[in-house]
Amino acid sequence: MKFIDERGKLFGLVNIIDLSVILIVIAVCSTAYVGYKDIQARREDYRKKIYKIKVIFKEIPIDVANAVKVGDKEHGLVEITDIKRADVRQFVIPREIQKSYEKYEDLLEYKIVTKMIITFRALCFEKLSGIFISNQIVKIGKGFRFTPDLYDLEGVVIGIEEDTGR
Incomplete structure (x- = not known):
């Protein structure tokens, strides 16, 4: 079994471009969420x-x-x-x-x-x-x-x- 087959799918199951887009969206959303939580934690009451x-x-x-x-x-x-x-x-x-x-x-x-x-x-x-x-x-x-x-x-x-x- 090949890592990437002739049709451009990973292990014959997932298209590489679709997988990379999904991973980028997950990375951006998680970074934004962590940054928002960090800003909320730093905010001081006055x-x-x-x-x-x-x-x-x-x-x-x-x-x-x-x-x-x-x-x-x-x-x-x-x-x-x-x-x-x-x-x-x-x-x-x-x-x-x-x-x-x-x-x-x-x-x-x-x-x-x-x-x-x-x-x-x-x-x-x-x-x-x-x-x-x-x-x-x-x-x-x-x-x-x-x-x-x-x-x-x-x-x-x-x-x-x-x-x-x-």
Whole structure:
């Protein structure tokens, strides 16, 4: 008995093309089913909660610090509720460098706010792996970025607590 006979059938019973089509359909369906089950297993349940997040920002230019106002929002999820500023320092560029910048007198002195502690009220998603604002994880000691339309701030989270108001 031959493996494939003259008519193209496997062991004289099944056409090879039909068998390969059936095997491909089974492979595709099983792969799709396993992938769907894997996606379902990875999906995490989450709850929406409102948190107060305290963030410290260091060495902010005075123009940016003046632009930060209570009530500023980012994507409707994060809102500034309180701002505490530290002292303002003024820096002067050394004389050697000043000679090359004589045309640009504004560059000879600049001011920065040494640190600002800002309290945010944010709609967060609480998952098993942590607290998230959109796709940004919020943890104490981890970086935090606040980017409304007017400015961009990067700081470090120093406190998280659940908001019981409203």
